[in-house]
Amino acid sequence: MYKLEKTNLDDFLRTVSKDREVYALEQAGSQYHLIRSDAWQAGKHTLGAFRPVEPLKALVFHPRDLLGSLGDTAPGADIPERIVIGAKNCDVSALKIHDYVFLNTAPVDPAYKEAREKTIIVSCDCTDACEVCFCPAVREQPYPKAGFDINLSPTDRGYVVEAGSERGRQLLEKAGKMLSAADAAILKERDQNRQKLLEKVCAQTEKMGLTCGADLRQAVEKSQGKKIWDDFAEDCVECGACNLICCTCHCFLLADGRGKNNATSRVRQWDSCLYKNFATVAGGANPRRHRAERLHNRFDKKFSFFPEVLGCYACDGCGRCVEACTGKIDIRKVLKRAVNEL
Template identity: 40%
Template sequence: MSKVYYIESSQLNAFFNRVKEGYKVFSPAIKDKNAKEIDYYYRNINSDTSFVYNSYRTVEPLKSFFTSACEKVTDYFSPEKNITEVAGKAIIFGVKSCDIVGHKIQDFVFLEGVEVDSLYAARRENTILISSDFTDFKEVCHCLAWDILPHPTAGFDLNLSPLNEGYLVEAGSRKGEELIGQYKDYFIPAKEVQISARRTKRDNLIDRLKKHLLTQSLVPKDMVQKIVKEGYSFDTWQQFMLTCVECGGCNLICDTCHCFILADKKESHYQNKKIRVWDSCLYANYARVAGGANPLKTRAARLRNRFMKKFDFFVDNLGMPACCGCGRCIEVCPGKIDIREVLKDLAKKSNNQK
């Protein structure tokens, strides 16, 4: 484990105010304090806004900082421009462990493919991720079912864990260590008793989350790939798609979904610009090719594609499912299609066949 520090709450705002000088800082905010279940949204904090500690993940997925829902990508590239400078420097505070694990899929696609996406790479290099422990969870959260703990274990630059009147701070990368070194007046080395208190708090939350998951009777992680493959011809897909309105929300809000299309936008009589827009495999035209042929013509085939991609393709190719249990797709779906229930239905039908 890397070295752990302590920072008082009053000092954390001062620290953020200092680092804001060189970066755009994004921190969660609460939309409606009186809501039954609070939602956290990201905002850019400036000199008169203080940061909010989010108990669980934000509404927006982490991917929205690295690929926009719609952007003119050609604006970033020209012989006179340096892509690293154009991408801008950012600090994102309040990232949770589910998003950090889910983001491995984005890195795999945009950094480890045949071509590296240089805009994505520049943004990744220029961004500091300050993650934080979950202190609570939403009804839809099921990260632990995929063996993702509710506190980050890797993939962050700095991680904060609330403790008494302050936070324990752990550096998880060179960038994080440099930041602590640069602002060392704010941090004091943590005592063993504080680290042990953090362990107790983390264990308590894991116990609460385990009890929460027991009520959901989820399909065990090791079974998921098998039942998705066995269920290829089941009527589960037709049954669950009855309420789908093809809005694409489940894909667009998902931190592991990465499909996009490149479209042309007319800029002048002589010039087009390339626009990159997030795509969704639930859209009717997602797989349509020239001539009108469409291998994913029915909504059922498209829903099955989403599950095959997440729970078969990525398990084979990256050794992990393309799902981090954040539950965003469950919250966003106007058709009330719940990924947990689809998997449970496949498991039930798979068992009945034996």
């Protein structure tokens, strides 16, 4: 654990990001955007107080990937070495879902593997929460515990810098002269900051009526077929925004078409389980004909399937779906009602 002086932050980030494409946060009004650039730019880029609008998953699981032409054995386009600076815990933790799907369950997805290997993650503790944040309700917290290469914790005394992987340690060596051992006072301040923000997010979540620590798996499983889904589905317009903006949603479609020189090409593109024909078979049968069934399915995947196969919810409480939903369906209100009706 190291300490970095505030005045050295820009130098430090320029050092660790040298020769890499940089994905950093830029502030626009009350929001942050994750934007690609050639280098870390002081003044323009920021570590951000909370997560950006765009989910981190899009960097490693692209919205649309050209997999290649038929009979083509050449690997896909090369992904440059890159570094993400300022990623927040919800996004970092979400990658455990994508890692499970694309890396740790055979066969390995080569495009994901390459993107993941070429992406260094420099995360940062949240220093504030946006209105829709509710990570403590899904057993997460506004600072990362794992999944980062380097994590920064801002304090009044400077930054606590922690390596979370071997390549993170190697990068820190490059910036060695800017780092000193973290002292007890700065670590204490970091812990206090973390606790204070956790309590704040907890309080705002509970103000919405959602109890932190409630058994969401049981609530969602027991709610199947009940009126709650008909009621919320009334506002769903099946736009799929919740899926596309979600930091954990991983469903996709393989689609074929004709590319250059009329060559057959195959793409892998994000899909949405709210779309009517997501599960329809060629003969026309659809196990989820009703929107209410599809809405429940989305929650079931997140709060039942992933706890069963991976031991964690596939929701990190980022609240992006609350902001994106055309019908103003609030996941916190849905979960609250499911828990209350248990």
